[in-house]
Amino acid sequence: MKKIIIKNTDLEIALINFGGNVFGWTLDEKQSFSILDAFHNKGFNFIDTADTYSWWVNGKGGQSETIIGNWMKQRGNRNEMVIATKVGSQTKEHGFDISKKHILKSVDESLQRLQTDHIDLYYTHFDDDTTPVEETMEAYAEIVKAGKVRYIAASNVSPERLRESFDVAEKNGFPKYVALQPHYNLVERQKFESDYEPLVKEFNLSVFPYWALAAGFLTGKYRTEADFSKSVRGEGVRKYMDDKGLAVLKALDEVSAKHNSQPATVALAWLLAHPSITAPIVSATSQNQLQTLFDAPELQLDAEDLQLLDTSSL
Incomplete structure (x- = not known):
């Protein structure tokens, strides 16, 4: 199993980052344990979650972290895992919030649910666009110094506020973000590539794109309007069912047939072939889906494949 080091850290990860938003949502604890066992047994070690997953179920969140914490405790494998979680997202109980008060409270709650004494990678999930950057970065400095968090990263932060975060950290000697988690895939390219x-x-950031399979659209299971009812995410991919989206699916079909692979595997391999991408974030709810993830780091796309996929997704 090939592993790499997250830039500016000592964290070693395999090339697929499992998205834990499904834990406590489309998978109960027993099912989650089965998926986590299979993921770990194949040599993968990087799990992404958030303090608010799955707030849409109970209005509060915390289910995903709780399940991951229970699994690590039962398996006794915390030291083998790299755990990323996030702070700042909106729930029914509170709005977007990256104030110092909220961060200091939330990190302790995440540690308790995860049943660990440290978080490897702690993200600003969403910027509230209100809290001064200095306040947020000072809060991160405090929890890193306390040993509660190893490294910090950013997700939904504007380019302007992201740059300001580096300026503030440099000026004050605060820890700097080591990674970015953007929305990026074959049908969502422009914002990441331009901004x-x-x-x-x-x-020099590592990059872990979320919605790497465009909420399932890039698996190829959505081909007609009738397919939207196939899953709870179905309606979320309707926006991709246009000429561009269909062209991408056609290209994925062609490349996957050439390599005797699956569209999802090819879509992930395309991300992994991108020099700026470190490890895509992707979920699975079955053993078959997991296999498409496992196959992605092994699939080497050639120049012809990459050109076809690039052209279809412009």
């Missing part, structure tokens, strides 16, 4: 990739290069 964020230059910052990724400038600040």
Whole structure:
């Protein structure tokens, strides 16, 4: 199993980042344990979650972290895992919030649910666009110094506020973000490539794109309007069912047939072939879906494959 080091850290990860939003939502604890066992047994070790997953079930969240914490405790494998979680997202109980008060409270709650004494990678999930950047970065400095968090990262933060975060950290000697978690995949390219990739290069960030399979659209299971009812995410992919989306699916079909693979595997391999991408975040709810994830780091796309996929997704 090939592993790499997250830039500016000592965290070693395999090339697929499992998205824990399904835990406590489409998977109960027993099912989650089965998926986690299979993921770990194949040599993968990087799990992404958030303090608010799955708030849409109970209005509060915390289910995903709780399940992951219970699994690590039962398996005794905390030291083998790299755990990323997040702070700042909106729930029915509170709005977006990256104030110092909220961060200090939330990190302790996440540690309790995860049943661990430290979080490897702690993200600003959503910027509230209100809290001064200095306050947020000071809060992170405090929890890193206390040993509660190893490294910090950013997700839904504007390019302007992201740059300001680096300026503030540099000026004050605070920890700096080591990674970015953007929305990026074959049908969502422009924002990352135009607004964020230059910052990724400038600040030497590792990149873990979320919705790597566009909420399932890039698996190829949605081909007609009738397919939207196939899953709870179905309606969320309707926006991709246009000429561009269909062209991407056609290209994925062609490349996957050439390699005797699956569209989802090819879509992930395309991300992994991108020099700025470190490990895509992707979920699975069955053993068959897991296999498409496992196959992605092993699939080497050639120049012809990449050109076809690039052209279809412009």
